[in-house]
Amino acid sequence: MPLPSQYRSLNILAQELPPALAADVEIQWQSLYERCDQGQRDWYRAFVESEHRQELLVAFSCSPALVELCLRKPAWLADFVLNKQLHSHLPDDAWHTELRELCAECESAEDLATVLRDFRNRHWLRIVWRDLNRLAEMEETVRDLSALADACVEVALAFLHQQLVAERGEPRSAEGIPQQLVVIAMGKLGARELNLSSDIDLIFTYPEPGSTVGGPRSDDNQAFFIRLGQRLIQALDARTADGFVFRVDMRLRPYGQSGPLVISFDALEEYYQDQGRDWERYALIKARCIAGDTKEGDRLLQLLRPFVYRRYLDFSAVESLRDMKLMIQREVVRRQLQDNIKLGSGGIREIEFIAQCFQLIRGGQELNLQALQLQVILAELGSMAYLPEPVVDELQAAYKFLRNTEHAIQAWRDEQTQQLPDADNALLALSFAMGFGGDVAAFQDVLALHRQRVAAHFGHVIAPPEVEPDDQQHLSKNRWRAMLDDLDRDLVRQTLEEAGFDDADEAARLLVALLNGASVLRMQGRSRDRLYEFLPLILEDLCDADSPAETLLRLIPLIEAVLRRTAYLVLLMENPAARKRLVVLCEASPWIARQLAAQPVLLDELLDANSLFSVPEKAGLSSELRQRLLRIDSDDLEAQMEALRHFRLAHVLRVAASEVTGSLPLMKVSDYLTYIAEVVLDAVLDVAWQNLLDKYGSPVPAGDDQRHFVILAYGKLGGLELGYGSDLDLVFMHDLPSSYVSDGKRPLDAATFFTRLGQRIIHILTAATRLGPLYEVDMRLRPSGNSGLLVSSFTAFKDYQNSQAWTWEHQALVRVRAVAGDALLAQKFEALRGEILCKPRDIAMLRDEVVNMRQKMRDHLMSASDKNAEFDIKQGSGGIVDIEFMVQYAVLAWSQQHPPLTHYTDNIRILESLAEQGLISAADTRTLIDAYKAFRSQAHRLSLQEQKGLIAETALGTEREIVSRFWQQLMLSP
Template identity: 50%
Template structure:
């Protein structure tokens, strides 16, 4: 926000007010209809403020005093324009023009009128930065488009109507606004950067001598520029700059869509990607323009993490700095250090790097991009606040500089009077105070810019090696094998020859030998940094063993190497996680896009809570077109991979205890299932219409996904599959209401098939989950989706005891709340019925014995033989006697045995809270219940550790001896 204008004008500016009052009085004296006395005191005060600040407004007032008085008396200067009001004015003016000269003159006069209005409102604090930029951009849009609409039919009359050779359709030009115009951020005296295009080649029709479409639109583009750009006695509309087009000033003025696409695909340079971020269709054929921008989107936004963008932006900044130094432009608030361009570079660096995957970054206005960077966690809120406030101060300063004389400049004035004008317009008493604040903001912006863009080596003292430079000779094989091994050994490697063999194997691998030059240079810059950080670890041999396969996997996509080179913190976190877990190393090697997650340490080690997870995924999918199934599936998979990595990283570093790990993994699965169900529902309904429910209303969706096993018990681990059951409440006798109706059973079966397809299909990012549907009624031979009634009948009349045990851990994950409540009622009825305890004990015990025999450790008879506790004998944490499944079976037995009299046992599906309920109900001694809880958590923690080490859930039998004996004791006490 700007400070208010000082109450008193600086002494040096007071003569300007007196002079300009006299000019206005003299001008109005010869116009009898103009009476300054009609102005209010507030309007006279505002006149004094503007008179002190802007020569341009005063010059326009002297030329046409009636314009200013009309603006004041009509109230136009005291209000913001309504949406579309400005365009309506320009449209009426253009349509009234009788000739090209008349059009040019009318647009220039209106432009001057609007500039007066905009500058007046800006100086007098009636318009904030957003309104000023919006009005200027709307003015440019309207002038360009209405000039084009006026010229096009007259051009067609002269040269014929251009027709596409392939489509046979009449062609219109597309005008792309670039830079600040494209972003809706024009300044008070900005030029407009334009690119002209047309959809397809062909020639004109309706004239004797047809023109090629290229020639037609070239001539039309020239007429359009002439209508806007030249300075006449009436001034200009906008200065037009066409140098951003392909090949710049030497290129064709207008190109076809195909020619543009081919150019950017084959020859597009990094700075052109940067420029194209803000491209917007400002005039001509909007529909065709949208198609053009879709064609060019892959050039701008890469589908992978593109850290090479930083190199390009760094190079651009260096070129700008050289130009600034050469021309003595340190006082340029746009291009100088800490200037407007540096804020733009920061925002656009993130857009170019991440925008291909994070669609929320694919937007033009800088302040909105900064807000997104904060909201999505790319930059801390405090950083964004400083960048935003500093940027707004610079833009207000830019407007103040340009308001003086309508000159296109960002240079701080060297004239004392103009300096005081700028200070006054920014709300400061004098230049010194203003300049101090300006330098503060420039300093903060430059500091943040260096954190994002600066070369990681640029702070190295002159003559010193860059980071990891001591390892360059080894990597580049500039020393013999003995010296290389000695260097590795002295750095702490226990097997230096093996490490050297791995490095040599990487260097000479077939995939790396065929790398392009730029990729090889990036690899050569990265490996020394990798070695420098690896040797800082306790076990550098293990680090290299796990990380070098990842390097080989990503080397040909060298943007990932740039990511790690540019972000030493990300590399450090990568090595730490890979050293701790081969599972993580394998995940990142298979899916290098996960490297993105290493950039933000706070986000990596702080997984979001359930509502935030669901909201984040919903927002991601909302940005993808509904008909783009491929991108939706990739987004779901990337979301799962990224958050799974966050949870694993948090567990390894001790930030998350076991119970929270399972909570997060379960919340993640629920968020994904919720969106998968929504996608599958939309797709199935689009084809067949909605089914009818048993209540006679249309289902929406009348369907639930029930989780069993680990997901039902909120105990998911890394790599767990999902045990699911699908249930619907559709009317079996009714059909769907779509164009291709089917009965409800078919509909819900297809819905279930679609859900499984979305979950299990392998894409470039793997699959979401393995899905196990064998716990549905009648197992693999049963229907994929059961009606609620059929499910209840099966559970009451046909289900085995082990199926009721499984139902203890069943809960509704996502779907229709009404059907979910009905399912809970069925579950409570089935589990809460009275049972013969002897029969129940026998059936539970028999089932457990069968599982031990088939799944337990053979060498110890599933932990029941005499050697079950001997060192060197394996103990299966899950299946052997005294292990995880024994505890689960005891809890399930207790729920089935006693929930008839203690319905509170049915409230929970997880073992920990069920054990708490058994304790509170007095059904288990407190000591035993506490012991089972702690042992269960200890076993599961060990199982998680094994999973992260990519090892089976089997440990040495010498571990957990007392815990296993206690579990077996309680098992025996229950009579199992």
């Protein structure tokens, strides 16, 4: 008997859907009614007349595959509504919980297969419904699909493991420890970005070899886990009357399809170490342990991190990604996939490549770039300024649009495709699902715009390196290639001479020695090719230098330093502007060349001229370092120390680059070097403090927000005159009574706590890591010198300064200030410093002591330069130290009557204060300041040239005469 018309027809569909889709949905609706019993028909009729009518129309018109599931299981949709799961987010633990309960009744692999397929299909219906109706954003859709797959793999593995143990015994290590299969998800599942019809890429492994125990026969662990892996694949991948759960792809395992299905951790590590290829690094970027012994699996992935993420900048990733892209483009052309939104131009794969490129280049240093999700990586690239924010916004918008399009394509027939449909109805449904109604052209225009933007951004990131005009490039390459292929020293000298090298013979000797050296001769394959591709480029750039041979001499240690890490050569080949900046800086300063050779990681700084030749103010430095450290686990001291060192090295290089190119004057150079040290010390104190809190708790009473600890800086840092190679003269001080005890599980009295804090600070500053020490530290200026306590209490420091300190220690106090720590204690110290400097003194006795100390210093520290007709800028008569001693004497002698003399710790502002107080004339003050600046400027230049602080006896004669005259008047006249 036919159904009444009020049941069989939706009547007004044509008013709510494009006509072509409305007709199809009408047919599907009638088919559904015919499959339903009376109760289900009533439910569907009520549902379609409710506020959810439009949802049903969208789902039915855009996904015949969803309709097919409803035809097979009419009750599923009603169950989701009844359980309130159709219009709400599922908690993360719901997937595993539900599936475990369903599988609890399974008695065989066949039962398991049925439950898994029903579970997958039922939730696929729910996910598609929510996705097409935008009840879930794209991010929730991919997360739910990934959670669905995780649950299926994990629950199926647990069931099959127990089943196999019952048959063959439990696998154990040689030490008797039970072993489990470890399932590593790769690709989209690893990143929790699965699409509606994704394969799941898996790798199977297990921790340790051994054999099974307790079974009728003993199998070795590998045989056991291979059998288990085969059963797991069968449970998920086999197509039954109920379909399949997920297609399983095992080709990413070591040796691919020709390799064993399962290997041990040791074998896996050995494979990646000895034979791992670039594409396998990319695959492991998204690796995640999803089932089995997840704790051991996470440990394994940590062990594989060094293979994936190099500790140095790895620009070779650009080459490899470029090669992979070319392979994909050839495949696109061969298979006519231009309309493929994943593989075609401007597709999903290009966005993935952009993110992976930065991950592989910088992920070893920027731990935040080791995240799994693509959108997280894009956001990080924006916050780190590796990509402009507008570019990130466009990429994220395109990614979301393309992924939504991909889901709509796959929802149509539940097929594994990213190809835009040809059929009119399918294309119309895609446009409708994407919110464009029946306007297919409007959808195609927006899609084309997103793809154009992605293609443009991809081209900027993965584009071939800039090259010279073809003719010029061809000529220069031929010249240098012929020379390098022959490597006859006379030919090399002649070629260099013709190219304009100033000392062609010496340059030829250096170049031949480099290429005939053991390090180069041991190079093989791609690494050797890179060196021979790099040399013509750098030799051509050297032709523009004023002293090509000398600059080559400075560059060779850098080249030798990167022969094992030729990715740095790729960095310079990929970035001609950075290569030219390298030549300019190394020609200007051997100190810069040595820094780059010692730490090639600094080559990254040459990429951006804007950042290289501009140094942020102290607030900017502090913010940058804080952001770097926030990305590191607070308990990872090694990573924190590396981040601190890289920060300091990079910013000191920027200061030097700015100085040698003339964009930063002398006074600013010292200011910025001082700011860098202050910011680093503040961060070091934070790291050390947190480290001790974790171990011992805090000695500070509850409710007190101060640390009661400061770092005092003496000398150049105290006087804001830090140089490139300056040590840090430091003193540590606290002001808590020793009776206070920390509140941790291992309590310490306050004095011991602060002593250990000081020790930890010194360790962080001076430990010789891969990037060297942060700073050399001198603690000899603390009370009682090396024999005194490492950390002084405020009371002890005060007593020492008032009753035991020598005059030279009060001189040193002139240039002391708190640079990190408790603000209140810093104020207390500043008040104490003022009191001590303002103490009444016998002027004649003070003058004699200062003069005698100056003479002792000169006798002890002066080199033999006087005999060589050279002048020591610092220690020579009329040099820097004479000015410093006069300033210190003036502060100690006159501060009682003129307290403002104690306000500053740097010599120039103290000299200005002497003029303001009427103690020295303004004209004399200016001449002394000018002389002081001239000396310091010369000292800075010599430092960057790696020369001692010695100049010709006749140099700076006027300045020396001025200082000597003032010394005579102030320090020697009665």
